[in-house]
Amino acid sequence: MKKVLVLGAGKIGRIVSVMLHESGDYAVTLADANGQMLEVCAPDGAATLVKVDVTDEATLREVASGHDAILSTCPFYLNVAIARVARDAGASYFDVTEDVETTRAIREISKGAKGAFVPQCGLAPGFISIAAHDLFKRFDKVRSLRLRVGALPQNPTNRLKYNLTWSTDGLINEYLNPCEAIHKGKRIEVLPLEGYERFTIDGTEYEAFNTSGGVGALCDMLDGKVDSLDYKTVRYPGHQEILKILIEDLALGQRPELMKDIFEKSLPMTSQDVIVIFADAIGERDGYLCEENFIRKVHGTKIGPRDWSAIQVTTSAGLCAVMDMVLTGTLAGKGYIQQEQVTLADFLANRFGRYFQPES
Structure with missing residues (x-):
C-alpha cells in the first residue's frame, strides 16, 4: 500500500x-x-x-x-x-x-x-489543459485553442451571481495577476478581467474574461505551434462589470487582504455548484478548416459517507488521478512533468478521472 x-x-x-x-x-x-x-x-x-x-x-x-x-x-x-x-x-x-x-x-x-x-494538476490549471491538448493533437495545424472554465452556483441570488466555492486566495490571485496567452504565434501577457466575451451552452448564457494561471504550462508546450491560445474564467453575465468596479474603481486590487476579508464575510459558501468546462480548437485537417470542442458540466456527488461539491470533486479528482497514474506507472517519468503529457483517454479511464465522464 x-x-x-x-x-x-x-x-x-x-x-x-x-x-x-x-x-x-x-x-x-x-x-x-x-x-x-x-x-x-x-x-x-x-x-x-x-x-x-x-x-x-x-x-x-x-x-x-x-x-x-x-x-x-x-x-x-x-x-x-x-x-x-x-x-x-x-x-x-x-x-x-x-x-x-x-x-x-x-x-x-x-x-x-x-x-x-x-x-497544477487540479481543474484549471489541470484537467482543462489535458482536454485542450487532446483537441490540439487532432489537427495538422491549429489556428486557435480556447480554454474556458467556471465554478458557478447553480442558483445565484446576489448581484455578483457568485458564491465562494474554493480558495479565496486563489480566486483573488487569478483576478489580479497577468495572464499568459499566445497571439499571432507569439507568447504574450494580457491583463486580467479583459478579453470579455459571451457564449451559450445548453441554453444558458455565460460570460468569460481573462484570468491568471488557468492555462497551466500549455503556452510552454505549444509555443510556436498555434496561432492563438487563451484561457478565460466563466461566470454568469454581470460578474465582470462589478469586479472591475471593486478592483479598479475602488482600488481593492491594491489591497488584496481587504478584498479577501470582504469576500469571505459577504459571499456565502455553497455546495450547490456546477463546473462548466469548455475547450475549443479550430485548425486544418486533411486540407479542410475544421472545429472541434470538448464540453462538460459536472455536479457534486457522494463519495464515501457524504456529499461533496462539484469544485471539490473536480479539483480532487484531477489531483488524485494524476498522482495515481504516476504511482501505478501509467504515467512514467521523474522530475518535472507537465499535466499535458497525460493523455485524455488515460485520464478518463482512471478510477479518479472517471468523475469527469459525461453525466448520465
Whole structure:
C-alpha cells in the first residue's frame, strides 16, 4: 500500500483524503497547522491526522519521511517550501496551484529529483489543459485553442451571481495577476478581467474574461505551434462589470487582504455548484478548416459517507488521478512533468478521472 501525505485539511485536502482512502490502495496522512480543521476531518476516518506547521521545514521533513507522494492543497505561496521537502524526501510531488511564478520555482526544484513533480494538476490549471491538448493533437495545424472554465452556483441570488466555492486566495490571485496567452504565434501577457466575451451552452448564457494561471504550462508546450491560445474564467453575465468596479474603481486590487476579508464575510459558501468546462480548437485537417470542442458540466456527488461539491470533486479528482497514474506507472517519468503529457483517454479511464465522464 502506497503512503501519501496530504497537506492542508481544507475543502480540497479533506475530500482528497477520503477519495484516496475509499480506493483501498493508499494509506493517507492528513496534516494541517489548524487543529480545529483536523477535528472536522476526524469523523471521515480516512487518514492519520497530524498537526504540523508546513512553514516549519524541519518538522515537515520528519512528517514527510517514508511517504511515496506529497500532495499540497495549501495556498500557493506555501508550495515552494513543500516542494523542497518532497525533493529531499525522495517523494513525488503534486499540487493544485494556479500561480505561475510558484510553478516556475517548483520546476527548478524538481531538477534531479527522484520522484515526479507535477504542479497544477487540479481543474484549471489541470484537467482543462489535458482536454485542450487532446483537441490540439487532432489537427495538422491549429489556428486557435480556447480554454474556458467556471465554478458557478447553480442558483445565484446576489448581484455578483457568485458564491465562494474554493480558495479565496486563489480566486483573488487569478483576478489580479497577468495572464499568459499566445497571439499571432507569439507568447504574450494580457491583463486580467479583459478579453470579455459571451457564449451559450445548453441554453444558458455565460460570460468569460481573462484570468491568471488557468492555462497551466500549455503556452510552454505549444509555443510556436498555434496561432492563438487563451484561457478565460466563466461566470454568469454581470460578474465582470462589478469586479472591475471593486478592483479598479475602488482600488481593492491594491489591497488584496481587504478584498479577501470582504469576500469571505459577504459571499456565502455553497455546495450547490456546477463546473462548466469548455475547450475549443479550430485548425486544418486533411486540407479542410475544421472545429472541434470538448464540453462538460459536472455536479457534486457522494463519495464515501457524504456529499461533496462539484469544485471539490473536480479539483480532487484531477489531483488524485494524476498522482495515481504516476504511482501505478501509467504515467512514467521523474522530475518535472507537465499535466499535458497525460493523455485524455488515460485520464478518463482512471478510477479518479472517471468523475469527469459525461453525466448520465
